[in-house]
Amino acid sequence: MQKLRDSLLSCSPKGLDDIKATDEILHDQEDVRRCIARGELEEVRGAAFFNRTWIVTERYCDNGDGVDSLVGYVHNIWYSYYQLSRHTSHDTAEHNSLVLDLIRIQGQGPLTRPVRGDYGIDIARTVEGTLWNDLPFLVTDMTEFWLNDSASMAGSQRLNYASFLAKLASTRVSKDRLCQIALILFRDLFETRQQVYPFGEPDNESPQRSHKDLQAQHLMPSVHEWTKEAGKNIFLLSEVSWNDCPSTIAHGGPLFIESEFGRQHSAGFTPWRWMFWLKRLHEFREEAKRVQEKGVEELCNDTIRRMLSETKTRNSEILRAYVSGGEWLQREKYLRCLQKIADGEDSDEGEVFEDDEDKSKSS
Structure with missing residues (x-):
């Protein structure tokens, strides 16, 4: 009683x-x-x-x-x-x-x-x-499953589950709140001090593995799947600075908060966070090239192209934030692709990157 x-x-x-x-x-x-x-x-x-x-x-x-x-x-x-x-x-x-x-x-x-x-x-x-x-309870439960189990999953299971969440999020059920799981995933990969290492071990199920043990190779396939299946949703939420989720989920990771990007706006989806993720993707691609992790390099390439495709085809608030962001933002070499889009240049993203790399080497 x-x-x-x-x-x-x-x-x-x-x-x-x-x-x-x-x-x-x-x-x-x-x-x-x-x-x-x-x-x-x-x-x-x-x-x-x-x-x-x-x-x-x-x-x-x-x-x-x-x-x-x-x-x-x-x-x-x-x-x-x-x-x-x-x-x-x-x-x-x-x-x-x-x-x-x-x-x-x-x-x-x-x-x-x-x-x-x-x-x-x-x-x-x-x-x-x-x-x-x-x-x-769908969003609450699915978020807890990701937080509690995704680290210990085998790589194929993690990818399957991430794909399911992204596909479901793309339908905009639960008022876009499923996308909070993408915030957790993107924070773990892009906003902590992750690097791409040579990765010879199979990504098998490991009950003892925790989130702090995950490397870029563990997380990049899931990030790519979210971008492929729900990239438009992530872009639109970033455009409107969506933050309809608990503060423990919405907050930025340490690398982002310490950056100039994080000083602009540090919680939820924002244009600044989206640009930071794009910058980090370029950095991961360079690291993957250096250590000859071809799979990670290809995933980074395709994810970058998908992100920039949304910027090219929409009247983008992200693009306006970049143009008005100040000199420090214009100096970010991995974001010069946004300047070319703003200037109306119809270039393939891969060509944009190679041009920027060549310029940085010659300067």
Whole structure:
């Protein structure tokens, strides 16, 4: 009784069933992992998409259960798709279908039932939005999965999961909040003192590996995938200085904060942060050339081209920020490609870089 009293008087009141939900969630997650290990991916997908969503709808609409008692099922749905996405190859139709599943869940609209009185309806509202159209807890759960598990994943799993998140973010579900995971990823790669080293070891699963152990080779494939699948979203959010996420996620990394870029604006997506990432990509490309990491060099090349393509084709606030940024910004050799775009020169990005490199050598 004391637990129930405390939960009802808290800032976010919760029912008694929710107090017991943690053990049930952990048990369900273990079942999902075992099914995945046995290769039963379609069974897990069917259970999440049909069974779990049906249970939530049936219990709320027909049985009259409180929404707090159903939150555990919702968390289990997102966990199932997390596991499915990391174990399904990112370049397959099956992987794309996982994204479509979540859009279809959202498309069910707000979950409602008649009230017991004469007027109105009850809507299944949670502390993170309404079932199903807000996909509550999706962003929170997916962010925690990335923070807790991405370092220990095998490289292929990390890439699969990053691709799933980027594809889902490109649909703008959850009001762009999934893009906060890109902020975490880009900060880990571009805004810490990362370097490209010769990398002979396979990127296998390693439970002991933490985020501080990740090198550029671990992270660059995921950054490239985000840019490929959701580059337009990242660009648009940078244009409007989007910062609708917790401060612990929005803040810049040490390398960025200490730079002149970070002194302009240090949190969330901003034109300054976008330019800093572009600068760091050029630096990583040079390091990759030097240590003959051809794979990283190619990923950097393609990511740079994709970023600059958005700048060329839009009336870019980023470009205006560059032009008005001052002499210190004009001296950044890796950003001279932006000046050429501002001057209306229709050059391939690779040619732009080579021209700048040649100039720096001759000066």
